[in-house]
Amino acid sequence: MNIKRFVGRTTRDALALLREALGVDAVVLSTKPCADGVEVLAMAPDTMQQIERMSAQPAVQPKPAAKAAAAATEVKDDVEQLSMSTLSFQDYVRNRMLKRREAAMQAEAAQAKSAEPAVEPEMSPLQARLAARMSAPAPITPPILREEIRAGADIPMPSLADADHAARSRRDQQDMMNELRSMKGLIEERFGALAFMEKLQRQPGQARLTQKLLDCGFSPALIRKLAASLSPETVDESAWAASVLERNLLTNEAQAALEDQGGVYALIGSTGVGKTTSTAKLAAAFATKYGAANLGLVTLDAYRVGAHEQLRTYGRILGVPVHTAHDRASLEDLLDLLAAKKMVLIDTAGMAQRDSRTRELLDMLGHRSIQKLLVVNAAAQGETIEDVLISYRATLAKGVILSKMDEAVKLGPALDALIRHKLAVVGVANGQRVPEDWHRLSSHALVHRALRPTAGTAYRLDASDMNLIFAAPQSHAVAPTTLHA
Template sequence: MNVKRFVAKTSRDALVQVRQAFGEDAVILSTRPCREGVEVLAMAPESVAALETFSHPAPAAATAKAPAATGGAAPKAVPAAPAVAKDVEQLAMSTLSFQDYVRERMLKRRQAALQQQAQTAAAVTHPAAMPAAAPIAAVPVASGLPVEQRLAERAAQRKAGRTAVAPAGEAAAPVRAAAPAPTVPALADEAAWAPAAPAAPAAEDRAMLAELREMKGLIEERFGALAFMEKMQRNPAQAQLTQKLLDCGFSPALIRKLAAHTPHDAADLHAWVAGVLERNLLTGEEGPALEDEGGVYALVGSTGVGKTTTTAKLAAAFAARYGASNLGLVTLDAYRVGAHEQLRAYGRIIGVAVHTAHDRAALEDLLELLSSKKMVLIDTAGIAQRDTRTQELLEMVSHRRIQRVLVVNAAAQGETIEDVLIGYRANQCKGVVLSKIDEAVKLGPALDAVIRHKLPVLGVANGQRVPEDWHRMSAQALVHRALRGGGSAAYRLDRDDVNLVFTAPVVSRAAAQGAVHV
């Protein structure tokens, strides 16, 4: 096995040396940093085939001719120790961990093969070990004739009832004549005493090749990680930007997309990233606001995100412009005790009656009753996104006149926001309302989710005051607030943590690849 050490300043240069020495199919054994840069241990692809050839045990020395049935000492089996010791001496030259691993496996398999050959030779050369019902002596393994031919001759001799003449190269063995027919056929008797062939280590070879392929995959993955870290080291500004985006709460999938398209000649990477995020964040700034557009809206969302308060803010903003007579309020929240009383309290302040619908038929009747209103707001019950009742609620508000608005808690975790968008079918909603942004330490996870799902932000709620805490924020204002970061130092990633995040295997990058237009 020809293992060679290559040293270069970078892993790319080391791989070029390996390719020049062993070709495109070279086998990489290990990589590690050293004083000169990177050290790579590799070997030629022919060495793997040589390992497989070496793994099959060499045939042992032929045993002596079998003695006659009347007596004679049995020859001793070839000892396994000299051959194993020779292999140990040959393989002990290397100190690499991979070679130690291969040497141990080869020695174990060779010892097992030699022990099996020794047991087979001992069973064949000892007539006393044969059963009493055996009609003839064992066929010596030293014969040059095939086993099938010798078995046929023995069967013919048994049928004739006379002493068999030993074939060339074998000692004569007496055969019992005129013996009653055995209960077992003669061919079966002869086959029982034929020497068993050593078991082919095909399963172990396949396992070893599988381990080599797995090791190759790990090495390729490691080289990919080294290439990414080397790229980051060549561009310190890009590395700092990547760490800042992670600290702001953006997902690694979105950051990979941005890092892959970062221009090398950009004077200010922070300004470039902010511009990309602003272009991809939909806020509907050019269109009219919800309270100006009018229509029938059902505010949906998980538990405790502020749907009732947001409904009251929208109702107050609309009533201040167009009057309470043009507004209708409906509540579907029959799960919480006194939930409809909260909206009724807001309705009394605004001067609007609040109606309650318990099923789909009652809701349709109320929509017909309020068809003359310019704007109708429907407050729904807060249900977890994974609850089975969520689908029932969505079907209840699936009327052709109703447009759904998803209320999202901006202070929630990024994975939770992602799950809410999927569970409430955000792609079928008119847009989202970001609530509790005053409680959110990081606004990055919420903006990351709406950017990847291409959902417009219709408004934001940053407090409990009605209607003062209802705003329409621009994409520039939202991105600027998200890039400010914040949070505790205990949750900030250092340089090693960033490398760990970006070198981990990614299950699927499809959602991030097509979500941001750079």
Template sequence: MNLKRFVGRTSREAMVLVRQAYGDDAVILSTKPCAGGVEMLAMAPETVVALERAGMEPAVEPTVADAGAGADAATLAMSTLSFQDYVRERMLKRRQANLQSGEQAHPTVLPTESRKQTSPGAAGRAGAGQPVGLDQAGTGIGGVPGPVAGLDAAALARTPMPPGRSPTPVDVVLDDAPAERFEMMNELRSMKNLIEDRFGALAFIGALQRSPGLARLTQQLLGCGFSPALIRKLVTDMPGDVNNEEDWAAGVLERNLCTDSAEPALEDQGGVFAMIGATGVGKTTSTAKLAAACAAKHGAASLGLITLDAYRLGAHEQLRAYGRILGVPVHMAHDRSALEDLLGLLAAKKMVIIDTAGLAQRASRTRELLDMLGHRSINKLLVINAAAQGETTEDVMLSYRASICRGAVLSKIDEAVKLGPALDALIRHRTRVVAVANGQRVPEDWHRLSSQALVRWALRYVDGGSPYRLDTAEVSLMFAAPQAVSRAASL
């Protein structure tokens, strides 16, 4: 086989070397970059003719080596086509090989005498006058010829083709390697995603360098605690004719932050509400504030209190103290059946509030608590600590399934240095803010704020020389990292 490699600085120079060696009819088998430029693997046209003639000669006994040679001959004959046609033919062959391998479970059964009298070699010679793989008794699924019983892969691969006929997907049987193909496709997808992320990051950094206004807005939002994913979405979708970038970004954040300020208050709506959340976020205090608001408007007789906090020693005593002040008895439920019985007992109340135990978001008992509160009449309110880190808030909202909660209570906003991380998580999970708490006083520190008030509060943050402040170079460095998969909502 007369194969030769040609190396040139460019593909044009390599093609000139190929033509000088084999003429204009040379067959290019492969082209790839190398250290010296471009490398081409070429073959003389006489070699293709010789291989085609060798493929027409029948063999006496099929062997594994002959089968490999037949497959090579058919593959090299296909190289006279263009590279795109070659790739298309290979994909068709692999698809056909998958179909044929699926039909092996129901092979066509030939008569017993015919199987006894026909050997693999004779079967290969008898098929020289017709396309290989055609079943004389019928065709396979979808009109695709099925494999003939008694013919092995070597005989199919060695059978010559009629003169003047190009190879088709049923002429060559290729070894199938689905696991390797899937692995290669996964690697290609990973490489594609990496390239897209890197080019996207470079384009974003270039846009910040060209626009001082966008650079200032990005630095401000990062300083306020908003996530890079949300900032990148904002800056990328910003129109080019915006005069005030900060006002535009604030308006977008306000439209995407859901609040309950335009609807009646929870104590006026009524229903069954359960306060859930991590340890120490203020669930019991929030329960007391909401209970006090309901008792002040509708009377203590319209209120019912239930506690599930039997996990800590004496934990229910705090809620009982608030209940004695309001004149409302506090009931305790140890399991789901007891909770359902209490809900039936308090069904006539306008509002029933359930206080739960504080559990870490990754604790195994968290799922048990959520299952216990699975009654259809219970509206879960997730209490979120506004002073927590953004990663912690995200983890809490995922563990407590914020997407199926009635809403969120934003507590301890008076302790939060930055309100951006909490608002960022609420926007991403599309969770409605039903109330905010800014202190320990009951019920004075219980408020309902609009999305505009919360966003303006978050954007008023001033670092004041904080050591965590990012300068312009550090902002570019942060966005130069590969973009993480974001669950941010579309703005």
């Protein structure tokens, strides 16, 4: 094929070069800008005729001479058109072939008409349509076995791109759901806070009480219960709350004091809470009343260097020998030995509430005659006290000794935990002095002390802080508390 390329500064220049090389009948295939100006691709006229001959072969051949003449004229017309356009070569050939096929079909139709027998009666339009329908081949429709099969066949197989798109849209949907869920939580939270604040505004007594109890270190779980049961008619909400707390704080006031009851007591608790000091205080209180001869002292704190010396020193002052037990068997032997004593006190080694040895200690104290007294630091955080009560299985103990009362700025957290776990306060220690700083306090005295106003500090809450604390939905609260109003 003889296709040539001509480059000129402008289209006019390129066409001039083309005409010079291939003559005026040349076929322009394309014109496009290039680095040197305009590029024109063109074909010699004889090449065009060759292509036409090749493409016209399957078609019905009209008379060759007439055909050549007609083709030449058509091509000439097209060339004139093409030289002014940028039609691609393929488009040109396709158009030419279409034109050619149309011409051939028209010629065939004309021939058939002239060849029809004259005797054939003329058909009406309706007859002609019927005849055409009968002679036409019947359309081939594939057999349909089941409707759903056809339906399935209509569905195109998903491509990899489709699967990717589906996964992406699923992800988007999931993201949107998560977004909606978090918005729902936020709205619930805000409405919860608004509802609570609105309730507090409607009942200023509740608001005052809530703020006061929060200031005293009581837990939101207990405060909610109290505030919810406060009647709008209550004039002095603080007095009402104090009376409810007193009724719910166990101190076994009806029972005799420990030193009067006698028995075998083991003092357990976390490190440094005052177990040994409290043992000494209790021993001194007993010895003063019933004499040192009726008292037995045992220490399990044998493995810490010099630890048992602390109790031995107190024993020497009281005139009571201190025995050491290393394991459960030796402890049981000692208890047999001291069976005649009215009171036996067992001092134990302090362990962090989460120490695995705490369980071993509790097992060692499994003897049925031993009653456990859990020593709790009244100055510790509410959450720590809670943890200690659980780890030391406080509910199995006879009661709790609240130590270091003198160090506690707020008594609320300790009393709150004891109320919620229904534990009795059997003694309190409010200083290091033995035996002076040992007392038995009533629930009234303890609650009064807990509700005493605290000095304004950075930790003091104001009315707006309550919004933050009570904004969380009720389901987040700690285990429900039963209060006897």
